[in-house]
Amino acid sequence: MKILIHLTIFLAFATSQIWGQGQVNGDLNHDGENRTYILYEPVNFDQNKTYPLVFNFHGLSSAAWQQYFYGDFRKIADTANFIIVLPQGLKNEDGITHWNVGQSNADDVGFVSALIDELAKKYNVDMQRIYATGMSNGGIMSYYLACQLGNRFAAVASVTGLMAKDHLTTCTLQKPMPTMHIHGTADHVLPYMGSDTFMSVQEIVDHWIDHNKCNSNGAISVIPDINTADGCNAEHFVYQGGTSGASVELFKVNNGGHSWPGAPLIIAGVACQDFNACEEIWRFFSKYNINGVVGVSDKSKNDNLQLLVYPNPTQDVCTINWGQIMRTKIIIRNCLGKQVYEKSVRAGQHELRTNDWQHGLYFVDILHSKGTTTERLLIK
Numbered sequence: 001m002k003i004l005i006h007l008t009i010f011l012a013f014a015t016s017q018i019w020g021q022g023q024v025n026g027d028l029n030h031d032g033e034n035r036t037y038i039l040y041e042p043v044n045f046d047q048n049k050t051y052p053l054v055f056n057f058h059g060l061s062s063a064a065w066q067q068y069f070y071g072d073f074r075k076i077a078d079t080a081n082f083i084i085v086l087p088q089g090l091k092n093e094d095g096i097t098h099w100n101v102g103q104s105n106a107d108d109v110g111f112v113s114a115l116i117d118e119l120a121k122k123y124n125v126d127m128q129r130i131y132a133t134g135m136s137n138g139g140i141m142s143y144y145l146a147c148q149l150g151n152r153f154a155a156v157a158s159v160t161g162l163m164a165k166d167h168l169t170t171c172t173l174q175k176p177m178p179t180m181h182i183h184g185t186a187d188h189v190l191p192y193m194g195s196d197t198f199m200s201v202q203e204i205v206d207h208w209i210d211h212n213k214c215n216s217n218g219a220i221s222v223i224p225d226i227n228t229a230d231g232c233n234a235e236h237f238v239y240q241g242g243t244s245g246a247s248v249e250l251f252k253v254n255n256g257g258h259s260w261p262g263a264p265l266i267i268a269g270v271a272c273q274d275f276n277a278c279e280e281i282w283r284f285f286s287k288y289n290i291n292g293v294v295g296v297s298d299k300s301k302n303d304n305l306q307l308l309v310y311p312n313p314t315q316d317v318c319t320i321n322w323g324q325i326m327r328t329k330i331i332i333r334n335c336l337g338k339q340v341y342e343k344s345v346r347a348g349q350h351e352l353r354t355n356d357w358q359h360g361l362y363f364v365d366i367l368h369s370k371g372t373t374t375e376r377l378l379i380k
Contacts, residue, residue, distance in 0.1 A: 022074070030114050031107045033090060037115065038064045040084040042077040052082040052129035053119065054285065055112065055145075057089075057138025059160075061096045064088040070263050071135055071159065073278050079337025080282060083123060087115060089137075099134075099141035101164060108141065109148045116152055128289040133157040133281050135260055136190060140164065143204075146179070147171035155288045157281045158182070160258050162190050162198035168207070176246035176292065179208040180284045182277050184232070184256025186269055205237070205250050212242035223251075227273040232256045234274050244292025249284060251275070279336060286335040287361055294361065294376070307366055313378035316355035322366050322373070323348050329367040332377070335360055354379050 024039040042051070054077075058067035064086040073084050089097045090106045100106040119125055132142040132153050139161015146156045150173035157180035183201045185192045194200030199207070209216055216239065223234040237250040253261060257269015262276030287293055308321045320330060325348050332341035332352075340362070343350065362377040 026118075028111070028115055028118050030111045033106075033111075035088065035090075035111050035115075036064070037085055037087040038068055039086075039119070040068070040074055040077060042081050042083070044078075047124065049081070050124045050126045052131070052285075053116075053123075053125050054082055054084050054282075055130070055132045055134075055142075056084055056086045057099060057132070057134030057141045058086065058097070059134070059136030059138050060098050062135070062138075063097060067135060067138065071133070071260050071278060072263075073282065076278055076282050076336055079333075080286065080335065081337060082129075082282075083119075083125070085115070085119065087112065099137050099144075101137070101140050101144040102166065109145065112145060113149055113152065126289075128291065129154055129285075130290075131155050131157075131285045133159065133285075134161060136160045136258065143167065146177045147173050150175060150177055151290075153177070154290045155179070155285050157284060159260050159277055159281075160184065160187055160190055162194065162201070163204045163207070164197055165199055168199075173211070176212045176243040177208065178212070178242075178246045178248070178284070178288045180249045180251075180281060181205060182251040182253070182261060182280070184253040184258065184269065184272070186232075186255050187258045189258040189268055201250070201252070205239075205248055208248045209239050209242075212246040212248060214239040214242040214246070214248055218248075218250075223274050225274055230273045231270045232272045232274070234261070234272055246288070246292060249280075251277075251280065283335050283360060307364070307373045307375045309364055309375045309377050312376075313380045314354060315380050317351065317353050318377065319349055319351055320364060320366075320375075321349040322368075326368060331365040331367065333363045333365070334358075335362070 022041040026039055027034055027036045056067055056071055058064055068086050077084055089099045092098045092104050100108045130153055132145050134142050139158030142156040142158050143163045145153060147167055155178035159182045181204060183192055192201050218237045218239040221236045223236055225233045232253055232255040235252045239248040253272045255270055256272045259271035260277050261272040263271060306323055310319055327346045330343045330350055331339055334340050357379050359379050364375045364377050366373045
């Protein structure tokens, strides 16, 4: 009864919030079916700019508009500048919305491929930075796409979704696939230990470690238990060293249920509030393009200023050099697009200490009279 009450409140609130700025409701005829989707353009969207594309798949019996709110990437997209697309699954023979991962006749793989092509015509999509994530059946779909359409995706992440055992025999993926998995140990819908149909979480992680040729000795850290009232805690496993820099990450949510961590609603069992799955997924996605780790040399082109950041990657200290003595401002943003550093200077270079910064990708902006020049900085 408590879950039903929460669900009713959630549906009412979500309905009132869904029709907002940046939302586009689209449709595409594929395989004789009129397929629909919701697309979110980040704030200050500019048709002339290139944007990464994140597919976000809903769960079984759910809908695109529910996932739009439940696995909510909008605030992150607004600061990190990427497009979100939430396709709508068709109803199966029982009248339940689903993603076909081998159990129906719906051509969902073909639909996703056609939707990529359609969006590439309408938007300036970065075709090297397309990602897939989803909840439950949507997470299963993300893995299925990695196997069946992996040449179009740079990385995938599954929240509470498993891999079917029979998918291993039909997986045609040849390139590395950076993979993140988020799952609760008390998930009674898709159990952490797997089933007759599905692999266990550890088997899935081991599969991608082996596929990507990662180091099997992963780094383990405990997520701070910042919300002791949620009844769970989480561990973070990172397996690096894979081909082209591909890695595998696992968030093991101890006592976590069939829910999206950080979401405002409990679907089934405990919903962990110690970390935000959307933030972690984008942090992970942002490191990769279709060829592997995004190069630190991939920077904005600006003939007015030569910007150098070295050493890059760095561990504790680096130098930002733009060669000209002038009044300028340095702004550094993390992979979520959040500003983490600002400094006004009147010099040709600046030393930056990063020994207490989180590892990951950052963007160094130099604001000057002729515009803004940006360089990527990778902190190991």
